[in-house]
Amino acid sequence: MFSFIKSNKEFSKIAGINLLSRLGDRLFYTVMLTSASLVSQSNLAVAMFSISETVPILFSFILGNISDKKRNKYKILVKNSITRTIIFIIIGILFYQSLNLNLILIISLLNMFSGFVGNYSSSLITPFTKIFIGKDDIEKAQGIISITAQCINVLSTLIGSILLSFFISSTIAFINAVIFLIVLSCIFLISSDLKHGEKQIAINKNSDSIFQTILKNFYKLFSNRTILNDLFQLSLINGFFGGLTPMFVILIKQINVNTSFRPILIAALSINITIFMIIGNYLSSKIFIKLSNNKLNNLASLFIILIGIGFYMNNIYIVLLASSLIAFNLGIVSPRFTAKIIRSYAVESLGGIVTTVNSLLVLAPPVTGILFPLLSTFGYNFSYFAFILYGLVLILFSKIILFNKNK
Numbered sequence: 453m454f455s456f457i458k459s460n461k462e463f464s465k466i467a468g469i470n471l472l473s474r475l476g477d478r479l480f481y482t483v484m485l486t487s488a489s490l491v492s493q494s495n496l497a498v499a500m501f502s503i504s505e506t507v508p509i510l511f512s513f514i515l516g517n518i519s520d521k522k523r524n525k526y527k528i529l530v531k532n533s534i535t536r537t538i539i540f541i542i543i544g545i546l547f548y549q550s551l552n553l554n555l556i557l558i559i560s561l562l563n564m565f566s567g568f569v570g571n572y573s574s575s576l577i578t579p580f581t582k583i584f585i586g587k588d589d590i591e592k593a594q595g596i597i598s599i600t601a602q603c604i605n606v607l608s609t610l611i612g613s614i615l616l617s618f619f620i621s622s623t624i625a626f627i628n629a630v631i632f633l634i635v636l637s638c639i640f641l642i643s644s645d646l647k648h649g650e651k652q653i654a655i656n657k658n659s660d661s662i663f664q665t666i667l668k669n670f671y672k673l674f675s676n677r678t679i680l681n682d683l684f685q686l687s688l689i690n691g692f693f694g695g696l697t698p699m700f701v702i703l704i705k706q707i708n709v710n711t712s713f714r715p716i717l718i719a720a721l722s723i724n725i726t727i728f729m730i731i732g733n734y735l736s737s738k739i740f741i742k743l744s745n746n747k748l749n750n751l752a753s754l755f756i757i758l759i760g761i762g763f764y765m766n767n768i769y770i771v772l773l774a775s776s777l778i779a780f781n782l783g784i785v786s787p788r789f790t791a792k793i794i795r796s797y798a799v800e801s802l803g804g805i806v807t808t809v810n811s812l813l814v815l816a817p818p819v820t821g822i823l824f825p826l827l828s829t830f831g832y833n834f835s836y837f838a839f840i841l842y843g844l845v846l847i848l849f850s851k852i853i854l855f856n857k858n859k
Contacts, residue, residue: 456592462649463584463593465642469635470577471600475608476536476631477570481505482612483624484563487547488556497556504560508567509814515568516575516807517665520800525576525653526639526646532573533636539566540629547622575803582799583652584645590794591737594787598733606726653799669804672797678746679796681853682789683812685749688846689782691816692756695824696775697721699763699835702828707766717768724772725779732783745785745792746850752781753846760839763832 457464488497522528539562546562549555585593615624639646674680700721704714740748755774762770790806797805827835 456589456596460585460589460593462642462645463581465638465645466577466580466584467593467597467600469638469642470574471597471604472631472635472638473536473570473573474601474604476540476628476635477567478605478608479612479615479631480540480563480625480628481608483616483621484559486616487551487559487621491551491553491556493553497553500557500560501563504564505567506814506818507564508571510811511568512571512575513666513669513804513808513811514662515572516578517662517669517804519572519575519578519803520665522576523650525579525650526643529573529576529639529646530636532569532576533632533639535569536566536632537629537636539569540625540632544622544625544629547620547625571807575807578806579653579799579802580646580649582794582802583649587795591788591791594790594794595733595736598736598783598787598790599730602726602730602733665804666808669801669808672801672805673808676796677853679792681850682745682749682785682792683809684853685746685753685846685850686782686785686789687813687816688842689749689752689756689778690813691820692778692842693725693775694817695820696759698821698825699828699839700768700771702825702832702835703763703766703771704768706832707768709768721772721775724776728776728779729783732780732785733787734783736784736787740784745788746854748781748785750847750850752778752785753843753850755781756843756846757840760836760841760843763836763839 484501485498488494488501491497519525519528543559543562546555546559581593581597582590612624615627619627673683697718701714701718704717709717755778758774759771759778762768762774790809793805793809794802824835824838827838
């Protein structure tokens, strides 16, 4: 991995800047959740913050399509970093006020705006990741990005928790502003690479409206049956984890696990999923090379069925083992799928395509996070059977999609 980073310096620099921005995004996550939990209407405050985190991702495909039509991407990246620095300075100042629901609403709106700007920057950067590396190295590059992104998510949450033990929320907001200031400095440092790289990126000059471009990108994705099948499977497998954690909490309560041991089990589930996903990312370009994404995804669907059986048996060990194997599979397939997307589409439309894919991938977790606990109100066994049905539906619809392809 380190030899790849050394031999692809331009790619490593641009990917590093993007990951540093991600650190700034995730670092503030713990702070906001903690602050939201301290107000009198904490449930509503947490919901407002969650919405501010989710909405920019769901609508990032719009900004992605806009970015494909933009020249001078370097200058826009500079402006975006300045904007995010200013936003968190303002948030830091606001945190000096006494916490209440209205203040959380204002900060959530600012956080949402920062999220939109951050996703816009990511879509501007996406085409550079293709031109800065060789065609044969795309899969390996995406594996490295996935590994580091997972590590950044865990590390930033940990750092945020530690910082909250020593500093007030406003100080951490100012620290976040400094991070985006560092991002700005890094962009200046690689300005020559960005300007040189941008000369190799053709600008989408067609006269289509943004709405027409979005529809065309959806058509490009859905008209390729193999990519459509991968996207369908990955979005629902990814979405499965959204419903797994709340159902796991219900399970350990149902089998009367000691109250003091419950947080350890919940943490174990989260840690297992993260670790095995990272291992899968690392091994993505090294193992199961001859197995298609479809076969690996079907295997993950079988593990989902196994989790449903584990829930029926009230066996937390089966649930932990099967969820780890699903995460391992997802870690292998995700970089390969992203690499396939990057190879399959022209560099001038990559921003829109990739952000459209990302938006579709995050649609399922919020839905399953509500659906499975809701089903448990009709009986635990009913919701456990829903896991088994979920896995079967994944396999069945995959067969239908690919059958249409071969028809």
